[in-house]
Amino acid sequence: MPHIAVIGAGITGVTTAYALAERGFDxxxxxxxxxxxxxxxxxxxxxxxxxxxxxxxxxxxVIQGLRWMMRRDAPxxxxxxxxxxxxxxxxxxxxxIANYEKNTLETVRLAxxxxxxxxxxxxxxxxxxxxxxxxxxxFYRDKADFDKAAKVNELLNAGGLDRRAVTPxxxxxxxxxxxxxxxxxxxxxxxxxxxxxxxxxxLAAACMRRNVKFHFESAVDxxxxxxxxxxxxxxxxxxxxxxxxxxxxxxxxxxICAGTASRDFARTxxxxxxxxxxxxxxxxxxxDTPASVAAAPTVSILDDATKIVTSRLGRDRFRVAGTxxxxxxNRDIRHDRIEPLVNWTRxxxxxxxxxxxxxxxxxxxxxxxxxxxxxxxxRAGVFYNTGHGHxxxxxxxxxxxxxxxxxxSAFPAANAFPSDDQAxxx
Numbered sequence: 546m547p548h549i550a551v552i553g554a555g556i557t558g559v560t561t562a563y564a565l566a567e568r569g570f571d572x573x574x575x576x577x578x579x580x581x582x583x584x585x586x587x588x589x590x591x592x593x594x595x596x597x598x599x600x601x602x603x604x605x606x607v608i609q610g611l612r613w614m615m616r617r618d619a620p621x622x623x624x625x626x627x628x629x630x631x632x633x634x635x636x637x638x639x640x641x642i643a644n645y646e647k648n649t650l651e652t653v654r655l656a657x658x659x660x661x662x663x664x665x666x667x668x669x670x671x672x673x674x675x676x677x678x679x680x681x682x683x684f685y686r687d688k689a690d691f692d693k694a695a696k697v698n699e700l701l702n703a704g705g706l707d708r709r710a711v712t713p714x715x716x717x718x719x720x721x722x723x724x725x726x727x728x729x730x731x732x733x734x735x736x737x738x739x740x741x742x743x744x745x746x747x748l749a750a751a752c753m754r755r756n757v758k759f760h761f762e763s764a765v766d767x768x769x770x771x772x773x774x775x776x777x778x779x780x781x782x783x784x785x786x787x788x789x790x791x792x793x794x795x796x797x798x799x800x801i802c803a804g805t806a807s808r809d810f811a812r813t814x815x816x817x818x819x820x821x822x823x824x825x826x827x828x829x830x831x832x833d834t835p836a837s838v839a840a841a842p843t844v845s846i847l848d849d850a851t852k853i854v855t856s857r858l859g860r861d862r863f864r865v866a867g868t869x870x871x872x873x874x875n876r877d878i879r880h881d882r883i884e885p886l887v888n889w890t891r892x893x894x895x896x897x898x899x900x901x902x903x904x905x906x907x908x909x910x911x912x913x914x915x916x917x918x919x920x921x922x923x924r925a926g927v928f929y930n931t932g933h934g935h936x937x938x939x940x941x942x943x944x945x946x947x948x949x950x951x952x953x954s955a956f957p958a959a960n961a962f963p964s965d966d967q968a969x970x971x
Contacts, residue, residue: 591856
């Protein structure tokens with residue numbers, strides 16, 4: 546069978562490796578970390594949210610972003626320091642406003658297919674990842690915001706998503722722990738939440754059982770085309786090895802799933818991927834007392850005004866995440882970005898103790914059109930599954946099947962194994 550190298554062991558890389566292994570390919574995954582899912586797939590908001598499939602490419606997003614520029618605690622924050630990468634990305638973002646409706650419809654359909662694929666995979670492989678299938682509740686504080694959301698809801702419904710308006714009384718019944726007064730909301734009963742890190746680690750173990758090889762602590766320096774038509778992946782260990790020699794990985798094809806690093810790999814392979822690192826933050830609130838356990842919500846929530854999402858992860862963890870920060874490859878965890886998440890938790894769930902909170906930040910690999918790049922590159926044997934932005938957890942199971950099908954079409958003699966493509970086709 547052809548040998549496929551996958552660059553990156555986050556959620557997209559591991560789901561891609563699994564989809565390729567299902568088809569019988571010989572697969573090797575390379576990642577610079579010691580374990581799978583150690584960057585953006587470590588502590589995200591946890592939502593598997595078809596209800597959050599609306600792309601950001603709207604005039605109102607641009608206007609709101611400009612208003613928020615001077616607020617350090619704003620949900621969307623941009624460092625105004627000049628950068629060609631950043632400003633070229635933003636110009637393309639504006640250019641994609643015309644694709645808002647088309648891309649939103651495509652995203653919601655992809656999200657629903659991915660959800661079904663992920664649930665089936667977790668059941669088949671016995672992966673425990675604090676899955677909660679209790680739906681996602683969006684709430685709004687006033688009529689103006691609710692009416693705007695109703696227009697988005699019509700688009701999501703047109704994409705096939707069962708998402709309905711709820712009254713303030715229904716909000717209280719859906720999640721009694723939520724405090725505050727609200728005009729109304731929308732509820733998506735089919736959405737879910739789970740721990741992305743646990744799932745990715747569990748799926749990596751399932752890949753190993755299917756003979757997928759993982760090169761951890763391996764930084765990829767170059768992907769070099771060979772005379773035989775394949776690729777040589779030059780890598781170096783990220784830990785001290787007492788001078789032990791490293792042999793390049795030889796592969797018939799390569800799939801780039803490297804998150805924000807995908808842009809640089811693509812450039813060396815002759816492709817342009819204008820991925821920008823959009824930083825998000827989360828806090829994990831440890832529910833150490835019976836009172837906190839009882840006071841934390843079990844239904845996932847999205848506060849559209851503040852762009853904050855929540856997930857209950859098992860009995861004793863509560864994840865609160867949000868914000869979008871355009872600040873290059875800066876990975877600093879800033880107090881003024883974490884504090885709003887803590888304050889939001891205290892406001893809406895005042896009985897939850899926040900004395901033991903773990904802060905985290907990650908760089909989302911975001912393309913200007915808010916759609917991932919999935920499929921072949923210009924060179925034969927080069928493929929991409931990257932650029933999912935804030936929806937990598939939501940979309941990865943589906944895009945992995947799409948890119949695996951693309952690889953299989955390039956090697957028709959090897960394409961004799963069953964797959965989950967039928968879930969996407971439907």
